[in-house]
Amino acid sequence: MLKQILSKIPRKSSKPDPIDATTVIDTGTNNNPVSNSGNGAPCSTTTNGGNSFSSRLNVVKRVSSAVFPSSIMSGGVDAAVEPHISFKDISPLQKQNLFISKLNFCCEISDFSDAHLDLKREALVELLDFVSSGSAKFTEPAISAICKMCAANLFRVFPPKYRNSSNATETDDEEPMFDPAWSHLQLVYELLLRFTSLVDAKAAKKQVDHSFVLRLLDLFDSDDPRERDCLKSVLHRIYGKFMVLRPFIRKAVSNIIYRFVYETERHNGIAELLEIFGSIISGFALPLKEEHKLFLWRALMPLHKPKSVGIYHQQLAYCIVQFVDKDPKLTGEVIKGLLKYWPVTNSQKELMFISEVEEMLEMTSMDEFQKVMVPLFRRIGGCLNSSHYQQVAERAHLLWNNERIVNLVIHNRQVIVPIVFSALERNSQNHWNQAVLNLTQNIRKMFLEMDEELMLACQCKLEEEQSKSNVVAEKRRLTWENLESAAGGAASFNNPISNTINLAHVESASCSVAC
DSSP states (O other): OHHHHHHTSOOOOSSOOTHHHHEEOOOSTTOOOEEBOTTSOBOOOOOOHHHHHHHHHHHHHHHHHHHSOHHHHTTSSSOOOOTTSOGGGSOGGGHHHHHHHHHHHHTSOOOSSSHHHHHHHHHHHHHHHHHHTTOOOOOHHHHHHHHHHHHHHHOOOOOOOOSOGGGOOSSOOSOOOOOTTHHHHHHHHHHHHHHHHHSOHHHHTTTSSHHHHHHHHHGGGOSOHHHHHHHHHHHHHHHHHOGGGHHHHHHHHHHHHHHIIIIIOOOSOHHHHHHHHHHHHHTOOSSOOHHHHHHIIIIIGGGGSSGGGGGTHHHHHHHHHHHHHHOGGGHHHHHHHHHHTOOSSOHHHHHHHHHHHHHHHHHOOHHHHHHHHHHHHHHHHHHHTOOOTTOHHHHHHGGGGOHHHHHHHHHTHHHHHHHHHHHHHHHHHHOSOHHHHHHHHHHHHHHHHHOHHHHHHHHHHHHHHHHHHHHHHHHHHHHHHHHHHHHHHHHHOOSHHHHHHHHHHHHHHHHHHHO
16 A cells, blocks of 8 residues: 555656657557666556656657747747848748847948948848838837947948038038938938837837937938938937937937037038927927026027028027917017127128018017017117118118018107118118118108108207217317317427427317317
8 A cells, every 4th residue: 555655656866857868659559658768777657547648748748849949839039030031931920030130130330332231221121111011019129129220320420521610601502412321321210210100118218218319419410411301300209209308309409509509610400400399399388498498598599699590590580489489478588689699790690680580570569579679670770771782771671561560660659760760861861772762761751651740850850969960070170180280389399388388289179079
């Protein structure tokens, strides 16, 4: 009885199980497996039916695991796949492996002159088709592989810039430089764009981090406009999907603008960055955060300062309009900022500023307008008298064709008309351009119809001021004549008495000049 109980207890062998090496399955009539140990001693077998079936099942499992590895049985997750195989020539279970294998293959950088380039381009085309079809699964290994591939191919150091920023014009008529490797880079950018559109932000947050975004922003300085256009789409997708990165992206772009305005005045991608922020600003929630207002004052407004503002002025004006549209109370401060950076000797920039002021005035309220109308129309009065051949004066006169501006002037004519009246009078008397003379007469006629008494009062005041200025000018002329005669007379007298009298004349003339 005791022996029967002990025989049912499984025995532990001190040696590893030799079943994979020495097992031979007997297909005889008894259907019992027979195993030979390493030293030739037969292992004990049982006659129990249940134990026999269980033992046979274990043998089959072990033999199967020896012939077919677990990686293949589970779909080939860890199996290495040749990267040059097409997705059409492989089973669906192994396509994900092939996807990662091709990504790793594309991490290799070629010199664009050997046969490797054709293989790499073919692999990129297949990867793009595979991702576009929706078959790709962005697991953690796949996300890591695609970010590594994009970093290896895109993140690079640009050659030194030989263009002198001090000689750059406002419109930069120089021809753009195109990257010879663009046909290859374009595929990588399209793949990155598809990836950022489809991937889950939480799954990719480890790979698409601050370092990745900073290196992506560095590429905006590329000379190739096609690359900057692709970067614009990629960064916009990242900003929209990875919400945790939004404050960092805004701060990083601000730093690029600071460096451009206050240090280098040379960057190729300011227009593209502003175009991205134009759509970002339109999505800001109300009321505006203090951070967003600081971005307007510290980053956007100083962008009016560089000489090359003409390259990105359209995008800059759009961003500022979006801010004012969100909060109309910002209009007065924006106009003050424009007056702060108003160009004095650059007529092309002056034309841009006048156009931007007109756009601001169309959106301003009466209260905000009254805060800035005095310094603004003093500046506009100076523009009315401009004699530059690029017609700054003509553009300033055309402000009165805007109904909104005319309405603001009508309600505040007691302040505005006296400011610009003298400028109109000077134009009507001695401006060289006939078009400007005609526009000046039209504005004078408009003011007369608006308030004739005010125009007559301004005319009288101007004549009085001119008469006073004529008297002062005549006194100044006589004073200088006295000084010249006194200085000439002092040279001809040598005796002390004459010198004393001459000195008295000089002191009297000096007192007259001081008065």
